[in-house]
Amino acid sequence: MVNAIVTMPPYAPYLREVLAHPIVSGIRFNTVMPVRNLEETVKQLAGEAATQGKELWVDLKCRQLRIRAYAVPPFTEIELTHNISVDPGARAYFSDGRESATVVAANGNKLIMLEGPKRVVGPGESVSIPHPSLKVEGYLTDTDKQYVEAGLRIGLHNYLLSFVEGSADIEGIKRLDPAAAVIEKIESLAGLNYVENEWHGGRLMAARGDLYMQVSKPHHMLRALEQVISKDKNAVVASRIFPSLVESLEPSCQDIGDVDNLLRMGYRTFMFGDDICFRRDSIMSGLNLLRAVAERYEK
Structure with a gap:
């Protein structure tokens, strides 16, 4: 059966409705989002998920490059x-x-x-x-480590690791939390090389947001997606799922074909990225559409 992980804004009023959807297996918390209190936010989201038998996954940014402060390039650094x-x-x-x-x-x-x-x-x-x-330089950020420390205090151990490119990245979080359950986000050519030559177990994610920009030619994305699912039959595919629903509740033809192609490749767990999840109507439409497209592949 197809299932979905949904990125939830920390204060979304439609959280429980999303969690109640039959194909939702868990929610993702993107740690780049601002919160009033880090530990209380994670505890509250984990508790809401647990009441409906679902999981919370905390997305650590790791070596993903993000902007730290406002700037006006090219006039400022x-x-x-x-x-x-x-x-x-x-x-x-x-x-x-x-x-x-x-x-x-x-x-x-x-x-x-x-x-x-x-x-x-x-x-x-x-x-x-x-x-x-x-x-x-480096892998886990200071903010990542704060979230892991908070997880240890409240008994949460589920993490998405961004830009995994070697076994040392997994070992790094295991040193902080030996009980950590990890989904390894593959987002670069170095990550694909790791999957091909070094990966020996765990769970992978084809994180299409950054991976699409990292492959040398756009159509190489197809080969990358096939590489990940061929190594891990339970791999998650993430991002760029039904982006047309961000602008309109009528999905585009190419969006439907894209998801159908992912299902044909063998993907059965889909993670919705940030943009579609900021509005109740767009994410609920996305979940319903994913369920409908996947029906023909259910055994």
């Missing part, structure tokens, strides 16, 4: 959550790949841009730099 090194001339992508600009230099955790993006960028925005010279 872009401050990131990690120190990095990358060759001048690399392209940096913003807004799910809809915007890009040229990196002139990387100075610690700051990017100097050549021509943009010509707008204010703000805290929490992700930045993707799919260049072979990119090196990101």
Whole structure:
């Protein structure tokens, strides 16, 4: 049976309705979201999920590059959550790949841009730099560690790890929480190489939001998706699920075909990303549509 993990804004008034949906197996909390109290928020979401027999997954940002402070490139530097090194001339992508600009230099955790993006960028925005010279310093962020510490205090151990690229990434969280249950998000070419040559167990996620921007050619995304599901028959596929529902409650033809193709590949667990989940009507429509498209594949 197909099942779904839904990204829930921490204060969404429709949380219980989403949890009650028959194909929802759990909810995701995106730790980039602002909260009044970290531990209380996680405890409340975990409790709501547990009352309906569902799970809470806490999404740790790890080596994913995100913007730390407001900036107006190219007039000001872009401050990131990690120190990095990358060759001048690399392209940096913003807004799910809809915007890009040229990196002139990387100075610690700051990017100097050549021509943009010509707008204010703000805290929490992700930045993707799919260049072979990119090196990101460190893995778990200080905020990630705070969430793991809070999880230990309340008995929560479910984590989504972003940009997993080697077994050392899993070992890092296991040192903090030996009982951690991990879903490994594959979001880069290095992650795909890890899946092919080093991965020996656990659960994988084809995280399409960043992975699509990381593959060398757009159509290589199909091969990447097939690679992940061929290694892990229980792999999750995430993001870019029914994005047309963000703008209209009538889904696009290509969105329906996309999900049908994922089902044909063998995916049975889908994780809805942030945008579709910010409104009750769009996520409930997405859940109902996923259930309807998947019916023909139910045994």
